[in-house]
């Protein structure tokens with residue numbers, strides 16, 4: 001068993017598509033989503049020891065709220081309820097990603113905590129108790145457990161096999177507004193029980209970046225974009241700004257927003273676009289990155 005400090009990255013989750021099929025009788029929404037992970041990430045360390053505690057630092061630490069309520073601790077407690085004599089310790093979270101931003105920052109941190117606890121306690125990555133604890137922590141946590149491109153269905157509990165997608169060169173933009181996920185779903189106005197049929201295009205196991213972008217443009221969408229823009233019109237402005245940049249092939253919102261992303265042909269085009277946007281909107285969070 002490891003005894004030194006353990007560390008892992010908690011990458012941003014990006015919904016390249018987000019189809020809402022309808023609302024289940026329990027109020028949650030049934031989804032189909034192609035999920036990828038960005039180079040942009042938080043970092044989580046675990047120093048094994050007595051008890052369970054968390055220190056948060058980094059540029060977006062304040063937005064993550066009080067430590068006691070943090071999804072890292074909530075995930076650890078859910079796992080401790082399922083695994084007897086779970087070894088824990090002190091977590092140190094370096095928060096770089098914007099919070100309540102549609103990029104699953106908290107969910108990815110929670111999944112990272114479960115990975116570190118699994119490794120400290122010698123639990124196999126496919127231990128069902130890890131998945132159960134992830135589900136209990138939040139809808140986006142299961143897909144973040146093994147952060148690789150996949151289809152996610154149901155309310156996030158039906159995870160497809162990893163997809164071998166080409167790297168996508170992207171610019172992520174957060175116009176510094178936060179939109180609570182429940183409010184965006186509420187504004188969608190779906191009635192419980194009205195479930196439409198699945199309509200997401202099949203994503204081939206191997207596909208070129210050009211074909212993938214064409215598939216996303218022709219057959220994909222984010223159904224939460226209109227209600228999120230209604231709540232925070234600046235999201236619409238951020239999308240228009242991205243679309244107007246040289247070489248932007250697709251601009252779309254991730255999750256329930258407010259983060260939006262643009263896809264570009266190569267790393268240079270993405271870096272150039274990010275620089276231009278930072279000059280035009282110095283107060284926005286702008287990050288050139290790669291999605292995998």
Ligand SMILES: C[C@](O)(CO)[C@H](O)COP(=O)(O)OP(=O)(O)OC[C@H]1O[C@@H](n2ccc(N)nc2=O)[C@H](O)[C@@H]1O
Pocket residue numbers: 015018027028029030031033102104107137138139140141154155156181182185255256
């Ligand atoms: C929109 C996505 O980000 C897409 O990846 C996720 O579905 C949201 O995942 P999350 O933030 O982990 O969501 P949770 O914290 O579990 O749920 C927050 C709230 O969002 C709403 N919610 C969430 C997921 C879902 N499939 N249907 C919902 O209606 C519910 O009102 C819920 O109370």
Ligand SMILES: Nc1ncnc2c1ncn2[C@@H]1O[C@H](COP(=O)(O)OP(=O)(O)OP(=O)(O)O)[C@@H](O)[C@H]1O
Pocket residue numbers: 063064065069070071072098099100101102103104105106107109110140181255256257
């Ligand atoms: N580790 C964490 N990082 C960020 N926010 C956290 C964390 N733990 C708890 N929170 C709380 O959770 C709320 C949602 O944060 P998070 O960044 O996970 O949202 P999100 O990016 O919209 O997630 P999703 O894409 O899964 O809907 C925040 O308002 C914050 O108060």
